[in-house]
Amino acid sequence: MTEIATIPTVRNLRRRWKPHKEHNAHTWYIKQRWTQILDEILARVYLMRCQLVHGAATYGGKLNRMSLKHCVTMMQRLLPALLLVWIDHGADEDWGAMCCPPMGRAGKPEVYVGARTPK
Numbered sequence: 001m002t003e004i005a006t007i008p009t010v011r012n013l014r015r016r017w018k019p020h021k022e023h024n025a026h027t028w029y030i031k032q033r034w035t036q037i038l039d040e041i042l043a044r045v046y047l048m049r050c051q052l053v054h055g056a057a058t059y060g061g062k063l064n065r066m067s068l069k070h071c072v073t074m075m076q077r078l079l080p081a082l083l084l085v086w087i088d089h090g091a092d093e094d095w096g097a098m099c100c101p102p103m104g105r106a107g108k109p110e111v112y113v114g115a116r117t118p119k
Contacts, residue, residue: 025037025040028040041074041078044067044071045071045074045075048064048067048068048071049071051064052068
């Protein structure tokens, strides 16, 4: 079974992280490796999301609050830009059925195709 490369997992993040000069964000900035920088930022935001959703971060805890503030700052800047790209280049496309459709009445999934609304 192959792993999906676009969805980072904690195991993938640990494998990818190597503390040497090539993986230094300042070096990437100098070399203008914007894709690599964005990939690393989103991987770290996703890791924070996993901590919040799956219980590694507790209400009122202080362990990862600085990281959470950094993630919030990045998402406040990235989300409007990503939404504009989506609106300009993908909002009118049919994205197919949702991979995890919401459960409707009687416990059966409601399948919506594309951007159409249910009847």
